[in-house]
Amino acid sequence: MPMSPYPVVCYAAGCDAPAAYKIAAKWSDGTTDELKTYGLVCAACLAAQFAAACAKRTACRLAVGETLDAPGVYELSRGGRDRALIRRPDLEAQLCPS
Numbered sequence: 001m002p003m004s005p006y007p008v009v010c011y012a013a014g015c016d017a018p019a020a021y022k023i024a025a026k027w028s029d030g031t032t033d034e035l036k037t038y039g040l041v042c043a044a045c046l047a048a049q050f051a052a053a054c055a056k057r058t059a060c061r062l063a064v065g066e067t068l069d070a071p072g073v074y075e076l077s078r079g080g081r082d083r084a085l086i087r088r089p090d091l092e093a094q095l096c097p098s
């Protein structure tokens with residue numbers, strides 16, 4: 001049985017499929033920035049979870065000087081770190097047309 005040290009499971013309630021995508025948005029307060037993670041989801045749950053992330057972002061109140069980019073879809077690479085994530089603007093455009 002192959003070792004999977006950090007099995008990542010879909011974030012959606014009631015779903016335990018392996019996560020394939022990360023939904024995250026870049027946040028900044030003007031001096032530091034970070035990738036704010038909304039959730040890790042499987043392909044089947046991506047559309048619903050991404051729509052929820054978009055709605056959450058719209059409802060999000062920011063302090064003066066803070067910025068929060070629109071949520072993005074990133075492919076989870078096995079064993080990869082944040083900097084190695086591949087962004088999927090094509091999926092974002094399909095799932096959250098603005």
Ligand SMILES: [Zn+2]
Binds near residue numbers: 011016
């Ligand atoms: Zn799922």
